[in-house]
Amino acid sequence: MNNCSMKRGFFFLRPCDHPARNQCSQCGQSFCDEHLRIRPGAGLPVCLDCLGKKMQRPGKTGTDDDSFEPAWSYGYRRNYYADGYQPWYFGRQPRRNANDGYDVRAFDNESEDGIDDGPDGEAGSFDS
Amino acid sequence: MKLISALRKYFSLNAAQRQFINKGIWACNKPAAEVLDFIRPLASFDTDLDQTRSQLLKTGCAGLILLFIALILAGNEVFSEETMNLLMPFTLALGLGSFLLRWFFGSYDLHNNLRHFILPVLESVSQDVAPGGRMIIKIDVRGKTCKSKMINQKHDNPGWFSYPKVSIWNYRDYWFSCRAKLVDGSNLFINVEDAVRERKRTYTSISGKVKTKTKIKIKHKIIASLAMKTKTYDLSNTDPLKNDCHRLKVKDKPQRKAVTMVNRAVSTDADTHLDPMFCLSLVGKILMTIPTAPAQGASHE
Numbered sequence: 001m002n003n004c005s006m007k008r009g010f011f012f013l014r015p016c017d018h019p020a021r022n023q024c025s026q027c028g029q030s031f032c033d034e035h036l037r038i039r040p041g042a043g044l045p046v047c048l049d050c051l052g053k054k055m056q057r058p059g060k061t062g063t064d065d066d067s068f069e070p071a072w073s074y075g076y077r078r079n080y081y082a083d084g085y086q087p088w089y090f091g092r093q094p095r096r097n098a099n100d101g102y103d104v105r106a107f108d109n110e111s112e113d114g115i116d117d118g119p120d121g122e123a124g125s126f127d128s
Numbered sequence: 129m130k131l132i133s134a135l136r137k138y139f140s141l142n143a144a145q146r147q148f149i150n151k152g153i154w155a156c157n158k159p160a161a162e163v164l165d166f167i168r169p170l171a172s173f174d175t176d177l178d179q180t181r182s183q184l185l186k187t188g189c190a191g192l193i194l195l196f197i198a199l200i201l202a203g204n205e206v207f208s209e210e211t212m213n214l215l216m217p218f219t220l221a222l223g224l225g226s227f228l229l230r231w232f233f234g235s236y237d238l239h240n241n242l243r244h245f246i247l248p249v250l251e252s253v254s255q256d257v258a259p260g261g262r263m264i265i266k267i268d269v270r271g272k273t274c275k276s277k278m279i280n281q282k283h284d285n286p287g288w289f290s291y292p293k294v295s296i297w298n299y300r301d302y303w304f305s306c307r308a309k310l311v312d313g314s315n316l317f318i319n320v321e322d323a324v325r326e327r328k329r330t331y332t333s334i335s336g337k338v339k340t341k342t343k344i345k346i347k348h349k350i351i352a353s354l355a356m357k358t359k360t361y362d363l364s365n366t367d368p369l370k371n372d373c374h375r376l377k378v379k380d381k382p383q384r385k386a387v388t389m390v391n392r393a394v395s396t397d398a399d400t401h402l403d404p405m406f407c408l409s410l411v412g413k414i415l416m417t418i419p420t421a422p423a424q425g426a427s428h429e
Contacts, residue, residue: 010255011415012311068168068175068243073251080252080405085412088312107312107360107420 004032006047010077013104014090026050037071048074130183134176137169138236145170149236152270156263160254160308163263167250171243177233178240184230191223239269239303244401246304249318252408256310264307272301272324272346272398291338292331299324315355315384318407323347324398346395348402352410353388355381362421363387372413387414 004016020030025044036045052075081087081102089104141149148154148170156163198215201207207215246267257263270277277299284294301322308316323346330340356363363378363385370376375390389410393402 008255009311010252011411012256014311068172068247070164070251073248073255076248076252077255080408080412083409085416088415090311 002030004035005029006031006035006049007102009087010073010080011085011087012090013087013102024050049078052076053078130176130179134173134180134233137173137176141169141173149173149238152238152268154265154267156265158262158265160250160257160261160263163250163265164247164254167242167247170238171247174238174240174243177237181230181233181237184226184233188223188226188230191219191221191226195219195223239271240399240401241303242267242269245320245404245407248404249304249407250306252404253306253308253316253318253411258309258311258313261309264305266302266305268301268303272303272322273297273299273326273344277301277324292329294330295328297326299326310354312360313357314360315386316411317351317353317355317388318411319351319353320402320407321349321351323349344396344398346398346400348393348395348406350391350393350402350406350410351388352391352407352414353386354411354414355384355386356414356418357384358421359383360421361385362419366418368417369413372417373410387418389414 002020004018004020006016007013008016016032016035018032018034021033022036022045023030024036024047025039025042026046027050029047031045031047035048037048037051038044039046039051048071051069051071052073054075055069055072056075056079086103086105089106138146138149145166148166154166156166158166195216198212198219202212202216246269250263250265254263278297279300280298282296286293299322301324302319303322304318304320306316306318310316325345325347326342327344328340328342330338333339366376366378366385366387369387369389373389374392375388377386377388377390379386379388391406391410393406
């Protein structure tokens with residue numbers, strides 16, 4: 001079984017490492033349980049990206065109940081990138097993923113997994 | 129009617145969430161998921177409460193109009209006395225009851241910045257918090273003109289029945305701050321503060337009437353700062369960022385450089401909410417402009 005096709009993150013994208021469970025009824029890609037929702041009424045699985053895209057309408061920022069679902073931020077992310085932001089990408093996949101259509105940038109000096117989880121030697125970086 | 133939905137959502141909140149509604153202040157140091165689990169139900173409740181208050185305002189107005197019509201009908205003796213005895217108290221209760229209920233729910237109403245600004249910003253930022261990382265959050269949605277936020281006041285009162293009288297109140301509202309370590313090792317700091325100026329002017333108009341006008345001006349200051357690792361990012365030239373914000377500050381640290389961008393916005397309504405893009409675009413601009421540091425040993429090849 002392949003891994004989930006969803007990209008986690010907002011400013012920094014990274015692949016979801018959970019195994020895919022089901023296919024999205026709209027985009028046809030495979031996703032894990034965390035990134036799939038059952039569409040109300042239709043009873044079909046839809047990924048958070050497709051669901052978020054529907055929630056985002058121009059100029060809408062969190063007014064309805066659906067805005068308080070995690071899917072909302074996936075749609076918001078798509079709109080944010082449309083304004084010209086290119087997210088950083090952690091991972092070994094190609095720079096541009098044809099399926100989700102995001103233009104991404106990769107770190108030149110990327111570590112093995114790219115994610116910094118070491119101890120923070122400078123927690124108070126903003127203290128004057 | 130949204131009233132039932134709002135009440136159902138209120139009673140499903142936990143004690144800490146209800147306390148936040150009463151006090152309007154919350155500070156925490158928690159994992160991102162817990163922060164969002166705390167705020168999402170509050171934002172959902174606040175949406176329903178706003179719609180309920182809007183519906184109650186309309187119902188109250190309709191009740192008072194019906195009462196007025198009922199009084200006219202009573203004067204013309206259109207209906208029997210028994211019908212009027214039922215109709216009059218009903219319309220009076222509908223009108224006044226709706227306004228009283230609306231006023232009562234006002235104390236539970238949180239500032240719209242919670243669901244229009246704070247929640248979208250936290251939803252976005254939380255996705256990039258380092259694994260196992262926590263978010264340090266401070267939220268204050270008590271209102272922009274509450275007494276504890278007043279920094280000074282000035283009254284120009286020429287005396288009894290002498291006009292114009294001018295009073296000015298200045299407030300400082302630090303209503304949102306967020307600190308988190310991101311997946312790339314940078315430390316993110318977001319802070320939003322408002323400088324509020326309320327001006328009340330009482331004067332005599334040309335026709336001789338005494339009138340009072342209150343104006344409010346809010347200057348929003350949005351600060352986004354990223355303390356970035358110098359081994360990951362090449363922070364030697366931050367000049368291109370100067371054109372993208374009102375103020376740029378770069379602070380050197382042994383292993384990091386803190387890039388701080390400040391943007392300002394002005395509004396004239398205390399209930400206006402800030403667009404989350406004001407804040408997220410600052411972080412995005414820093415990350416879009418700063419290149420990565422060259423790979424170690426690359427210069428020797």
